[in-house]
Amino acid sequence: MNSTFEERMRESVNRPRIYFDHAATTLPRPEVIDTVATLLKESYGNPSSFYQEGHRAAELLEDARARIAACLDVHPEEIFFTSCGTESDNWAIKGTADAHRRRGRHIITTTIEHHAVLHSMETLEREGFDVTYLDVDHRGILEPEKVREALRDDTILVSVMMANNEIGTIQPIKEIGAICREAGVLFHSDGVQALGAIPVYPNELNADMISFSGHKLYAPKGIGLLYKRKGVRIDRLIDGGAQEKRQRGGTENVTYAVALAKALEMSLADMEKESKRQTALRDRLIHGVIERIPHTKLNGHATERLPNNANFSFEFIEGESILLFLDKFGYACSSGSACTSASLDPSHVLLAIGLPAEIAHGSLRVTLGIDSTDEQINHFLIDLPLIVERLRDMSPLYSDYKRGVLPSLIPEEGSLDLEIAGGYGWSS
Amino acid sequence: MQYSDKVLDHFMNPRNMGEIEDATTSGTVGNPVCGDIMKMDLKIVDNIIVDAKFKTFGCGSAIATSSMATEMIIGLTTDEALDVTNKAVAEALDGLPPVKMHCSVLAEQAVKKALESYYIREGLMTPERTKKFAILGQCEHEENYEHCGCSDE
Numbered sequence: 124m125n126s127t128f129e130e131r132m133r134e135s136v137n138r139p140r141i142y143f144d145h146a147a148t149t150l151p152r153p154e155v156i157d158t159v160a161t162l163l164k165e166s167y168g169n170p171s172s173f174y175q176e177g178h179r180a181a182e183l184l185e186d187a188r189a190r191i192a193a194c195l196d197v198h199p200e201e202i203f204f205t206s207c208g209t210e211s212d213n214w215a216i217k218g219t220a221d222a223h224r225r226r227g228r229h230i231i232t233t234t235i236e237h238h239a240v241l242h243s244m245e246t247l248e249r250e251g252f253d254v255t256y257l258d259v260d261h262r263g264i265l266e267p268e269k270v271r272e273a274l275r276d277d278t279i280l281v282s283v284m285m286a287n288n289e290i291g292t293i294q295p296i297k298e299i300g301a302i303c304r305e306a307g308v309l310f311h312s313d314g315v316q317a318l319g320a321i322p323v324y325p326n327e328l329n330a331d332m333i334s335f336s337g338h339k340l341y342a343p344k345g346i347g348l349l350y351k352r353k354g355v356r357i358d359r360l361i362d363g364g365a366q367e368k369r370q371r372g373g374t375e376n377v378t379y380a381v382a383l384a385k386a387l388e389m390s391l392a393d394m395e396k397e398s399k400r401q402t403a404l405r406d407r408l409i410h411g412v413i414e415r416i417p418h419t420k421l422n423g424h425a426t427e428r429l430p431n432n433a434n435f436s437f438e439f440i441e442g443e444s445i446l447l448f449l450d451k452f453g454y455a456c457s458s459g460s461a462c463t464s465a466s467l468d469p470s471h472v473l474l475a476i477g478l479p480a481e482i483a484h485g486s487l488r489v490t491l492g493i494d495s496t497d498e499q500i501n502h503f504l505i506d507l508p509l510i511v512e513r514l515r516d517m518s519p520l521y522s523d524y525k526r527g528v529l530p531s532l533i534p535e536e537g538s539l540d541l542e543i544a545g546g547y548g549w550s551s
Numbered sequence: 552m553q554y555s556d557k558v559l560d561h562f563m564n565p566r567n568m569g570e571i572e573d574a575t576t577s578g579t580v581g582n583p584v585c586g587d588i589m590k591m592d593l594k595i596v597d598n599i600i601v602d603a604k605f606k607t608f609g610c611g612s613a614i615a616t617s618s619m620a621t622e623m624i625i626g627l628t629t630d631e632a633l634d635v636t637n638k639a640v641a642e643a644l645d646g647l648p649p650v651k652m653h654c655s656v657l658a659e660q661a662v663k664k665a666l667e668s669y670y671i672r673e674g675l676m677t678p679e680r681t682k683k684f685a686i687l688g689q690c691e692h693e694e695n696y697e698h699c700g701c702s703d704e
């Protein structure tokens with residue numbers, strides 16, 4: 124006989140917790156933690172200092188830079204250390220705007236960017252810049268030709284993310300980069316979710332700037348990167364000393380720079396194998412969830428998506444309550460529901476791919492990592508259907524649907540690629 | 552953001568969840584577009600609420616406040632139930648995070664929506680009682696405008 128909701132909830136206490144939120148952050152690899160512990164103790168010098176401790180720190184920093192550059196197949200002078208992906212995005216966008224505002228005040232981006240990009244754009248709009256937000260299709264893909272059509276004589280920057288943090292959609296960056304290069308417009312990409320998961324070679328992608336973050340690839344929080352192609356001129360964001368070739372002030376975080384180099388090398392060494400393994404886990408998860416839970420849709424593209432990302436909408440229920448039960452059952456996941464944010468609006472990404480708000484509220488993001496296993500997926504495929512059923516039993520929308528007075532927006536058999544035309548008819 | 556143990560308890564083990572087949576009155580408030588909708592069924596005998604059941608689409612605090620509200624009003628006269636405020640519901644749950652206060656407004660509204668149609672149908676609505684239904688006129692988010700994030704976008 125199948126276990127009941129209560130039995131599964133009780134049993135979960137005896138099981139190690141299952142971390143399914145690798146897009147939020149990752150546990151640093153043991154080797155990375157060792158590197159950090161060693162360097163904090165043994166190499167605390169300031170790279171700018173004129174004595175042996177300083178020289179040693181400067182050597183370590185430049186070695187880390189060279190190793191990272193080798194991983195990306197670029198020159199070490201093109202790698203800049205920052206504090207996080209958000210800083211890199213802010214710097215690339217605001218730095219470009221400041222340096223090129225005499226040439227033009229038009230910037231192009233998409234509606235599904237990370238808030239680090241969108242809120243930087245909003246700041247620039249308040250300063251008089253004109254920003255075009257390009258729409259993506261219902262699977263989250265930006266058609267490259269839309270970029271060409273949006274280009275103007277006064278366009279100074281195009282910024283399109285490599286892979287989306289919520290729905291995992293991978294953009295045709297190479298094609299978009301080629302259009303920008305042909306037009307002589309700078310092209311920035313937020314590569315935070317992509318690095319370590321899919322191949323990222325800035326030269327092949329025709330990118331001028333790419334932002335990266337350490338803690339998404341098993342390095343600590345507090346370190347990020349900006350790749351900036353040689354010859355690309357942008358203004359400083361952080362004023363201070365002469366660090367990072369006078370382009371980013373602040374004492375360098377040598378320890379974390381080395382940790383990031385180590386984590387990146389390890390991720391790339393594993394990438395082919397891990398990508399295959401996680402893609403297989405992901406697809407088993409996606410098909411298993413849609414098979415077992417009626418009225419469920421996959422959000423994002425079925426194949427053009429990060430190997431570790433699955434994002435679902437479950438009709439008639441709300442995402443935060445799914446997360447609360449999952450947490451109780453031992454899982455860490457995330458949702459695009461408004462209730463998990465500080466605002467009352469559901470995720471801008473889910474709205475941008477055309478989900479009605481009532482469907483976007485019922486979303487769940489599961490992101491896998493190097494520590495995810497088949498057994499964890501097995502557990503999840505038992506527990507999630509029980510949780511969704513429990514919440515549907517509580518939902519007045521579900522009883523209305525059962526009574527035949529409310530239509531269903533997602534068919535019972537579910538869908539991997541569904542475009543929803545409208546909501547239930549309530550207005551906001 | 553962290554919920555109190557009481558909120559989690561009422562979310563995980565909701566009291567009076569379901570529907571009353573022969574309900575005297577019921578009220579539905581909220582909007583799925585905003586992410587929460589609450590339906591409250593009441594059984595009233597001799598002006599006393601002898602049973603209350605809810606169904607809620609919404610977050611943890613929406614479900615917990617529905618559950619708590621039913622517990623608080625069962626056994627009360629309809630007039631006494633009108634005095635159960637959203638703040639009282641929130642306090643009974645050992646508080647709610649500020650961004651979640653609007654969920655307690657929804658619970659108060661659901662009870663009042665059901666009682667309003669009861670009073671009107673039974674010809675019991677008086678000017679005195681009408682005043683108690685003012686909360687139904689507002690968006691459940693308004694009262695906590697600065698907290699709930701309505702003003703963000």
